[in-house]
Amino acid sequence: MPLSKPKISALTTRLLIWYDQHGRDLPWRIKGGQKPDPYHVLVSEMMLQQTTVATVKNYYSKFLQQFPTVRALARAEVETVLQTWAGLGYYRRAKLLHACAQTLVTEHAALWPQTVEGLKKLPGLGAYTAGAMAAIAFHQPVAAVDGNVERVISRLHGLTQPPKDNIKKIAALTQALVPQKRAGDFAQALMDLGATVCTPRHPACGRCPWAAACVAHQKGLQEKIPAKVAKKKPRSCYARAYVLRDQHGKIYIEQRPHTGLLANMWALPMGPWEEEGYQHTPPIKAQWRRVEGQVSHIFTHLRLYVEVMEARISTPPQLNGQWLSAPALEKLGWPKLMQKIFHHWRQAA
């Protein structure tokens, strides 16, 4: 049942008071009603999708040092952006962020649209990111609903259905709580409440500013809401990676295809990723030796097992990639999967 205006107002006030006292200090966060740089907000929001705050903290400053403005990001080659992003995973986000910067610069003279509808027209900005940008960067009184917010609102209202079956209702209930003033703080307060108090498991209701009004808490359902949806088991795939060294000990790497997982990234040559098992498709004919053990890596819906093969050649043939020394490779920004494969090979070598 929708809440009355006085109840909404009381909930909003309590949450903002709690936020002033307990909100997290984060490198991208500006408290005290100032408007943050929209570019900074977008970088942090894109990084935080599917990635923990602790991990993002390490990458956020490095990324802004490399690309301090939206124009600098738009000017950069996508490969450089991917290298700076390397290790954060979900590389599609980096490409979308780059595409967004280019669109903003070429089509909007680097001036940000300030409404949710305008922001949603930029590459990579879905309903959540556009809402978060509009609220945080432009103080628009709009809701930003992600998985954390869905959980908190479902519990507050005692909604027992899985959030994905209730998306519109949750969005409307969240929007009803957004105040006209301090909308950006409210959005961040709700994020913090979900991240630090109303956590997926064992929510700390005793510390929650909404405990008195929370239906799930009153009914003892906080562990049962939101309803769990059975997760699909990730499918397994198998692939071989090839460590090819020349007479100087340099290692051959090549750029991955333009589409698919890890698209455009510099990587060790790899064979196809197959469900049936390992295929041997080395980049060149050589005396390939299998390195003992295997590497396993999880992508969202896929668990990849990798066998590492190595070979040494005295006269490298003409290939399209590049040869780098091991220290240069260590410094190369490359994806987690490649870091794991390289580490596995170095330990065994």
Ligand code: SF4
């Ligand atoms: S009272 Fe508990 S379940 Fe309800 S919103 Fe607060 S932390 Fe979440």
